[in-house]
Amino acid sequence: MTTTHTLDVPGARLRYEVRGSGPLLLVMGAPMAAAPFAALADALAADHTVVTHDPRGIAGSTVDDPEQDSTPQLRADDVAALLDALGAADADVLGSSGGAVTGLALVQRHPGRVRTLVAHEPPLLELLPDVAEQRAAVDHMIELHRTEGVGAAFRAFMAHAGYGEDEMPPGEPSAQDLADSARFFAHELRGTTRWRPDVAALTAGPARVVVGVGVGSTRLLTWRTSHALADLLGTPPAEFPGDHGGFMVHPEEFAKTLRTVLADR
Numbered sequence: 001m002t003t004t005h006t007l008d009v010p011g012a013r014l015r016y017e018v019r020g021s022g023p024l025l026l027v028m029g030a031p032m033a034a035a036p037f038a039a040l041a042d043a044l045a046a047d048h049t050v051v052t053h054d055p056r057g058i059a060g061s062t063v064d065d066p067e068q069d070s071t072p073q074l075r076a077d078d079v080a081a082l083l084d085a086l087g088a089a090d091a092d093v094l095g096s097s098g099g100a101v102t103g104l105a106l107v108q109r110h111p112g113r114v115r116t117l118v119a120h121e122p123p124l125l126e127l128l129p130d131v132a133e134q135r136a137a138v139d140h141m142i143e144l145h146r147t148e149g150v151g152a153a154f155r156a157f158m159a160h161a162g163y164g165e166d167e168m169p170p171g172e173p174s175a176q177d178l179a180d181s182a183r184f185f186a187h188e189l190r191g192t193t194r195w196r197p198d199v200a201a202l203t204a205g206p207a208r209v210v211v212g213v214g215v216g217s218t219r220l221l222t223w224r225t226s227h228a229l230a231d232l233l234g235t236p237p238a239e240f241p242g243d244h245g246g247f248m249v250h251p252e253e254f255a256k257t258l259r260t261v262l263a264d265r
Contacts, residue, residue: 009081011068015060016053016082020045024091025262026082027052030075030098030192031184033059040247043255051091053082055102057187058180070183071191072098076105083113092262094212096120096247097222098192104209108198111205116262120212121222121244124229126196138193145185150178153185161244162220199232209233210261216243 002019017034019041025048027037034052041050054061055075057068079102083091092115095103100122107114125134137160145153150173158168173181202209211233213226222244230237238261241250 005085007082007085009056009078011065012056012061012063012078014053014056014078014082016051017041018049018051018086020048020050022046022048024049024051024086024088026050026079026091026093027095028055028079028093028099028102029096030055030070030072030102031058031180031188032097032099033061033180035059036245036248039251040254043251044258047259048092051082051086053079055099057183059176066183068187069191070188072101072105072195073109075102076109079103079106080110080113089113090115092116092118094118094120094258095122097123097244098188100212101192101195104197104202105195107205107207107209108201111201111207114207116208116210116265118210118212118238118258118261119226119229120240120247121214121217121220121226122211122229123193123222124195124197124225125193125221127225127228127232135194138190142185142190145182150181150185154181157185157189160221162223197229197232203233208265210235211237212240212261213237214243214246215239215241216246220244 002017004017007014033054037052041052044050057063057070090113093103100119103117103119107117128134141153141156144156211226211230217223226237240246240257241253247254
C-alpha cells in the first residue's frame with residue numbers, strides 16, 4: 001500500500017509517498033521525481049519503509065518562487081524537514097544522480113540524520129581534472145535552453161553525459177516533462193554539478209557513505225565522477241545492475257544489491 005502526503009517547507013510544498021514497513025529508507029533523485037523510483041520502492045517495501053518524494057519545483061512539489069534556484073543545500077534541508085515530519089531521527093538514504101548530490105549535502109549539513117548513504121552516480125563535475133571544460137559544457141547547455149529551448153538543451157545534455165542518439169527517451173515528452181526539464185536547465189543543473197563535497201565533513205560524522213556505480217555505465221560521465229568521489233573517500237564503489245538508470249530497468253536486482261550494501265555496515 002502506498003500513501004501520498006504533502007509537507008510545507010520554507011518556500012515550497014513537497015509531495016511524498018510512503019510504502020512498506022521496516023527500517024526507514026529514503027530514495028531520491030534530482031531532478032527525477034518519485035514516479036521513476038516506484039518499481040524499486042515496491043521491490044524494497046517488503047522489508048523497508050520506503051519514502052520517495054518529488055524535489056521542490058518538480059512534478060507534484062510546488063515552489064513559491066519559480067525563479068529560485070534548487071541547490072543541493074536547499075534540497076538537503078527539505079529532506080531533513082521530511083525526516084522531521086516522519087518523526088525519524090535518522091534513515092538510510094539512496095540518492096541517484098542529482099539525488100546523490102542531495103544526499104551528500106544532507107550528510108554534511110545535518111550530521112547524524114543519515115545512517116548509510118548510497119550515492120549512486122553523483123554528477124560531481126568539480127572533481128574531474130578537466131573541470132574547466134565540464135563547466136563550459138554545462139554553461140553551453142544552459143545557454144542552449146535559453147536560446148533554442150528544452151529539446152536542444154536535452155540533446156546536448158545526453159550527448160555530454162555519454163549517451164548515443166539511439167538512447168534518447170522514446171516518444172514525445174509530456175507537458176510535465178517539459179516543465180521539469182525547463183526548471184532543471186534554468187534553475188538546477190549548474191548548482192548541482194558545481195557543488196563540491198567536503199570529504200572531511202563526509203567522513204567525520206556517524207554516516208557511512210558508499211558510492212554506487214552501474215556496471216553498464218563505463219561510457220558515461222558519471223562513471224568518472226563516481227570513481228573520483230570513491231577515490232577521495234578511500235573506498236571502492238559498490239557495483240549496481242544496469243547503468244545510470246539501472247533501478248528502473250532492473251528494480252528487483254537493484255533492490256537486492258542495495259540490501260546487501262545496507263547490511264554491510
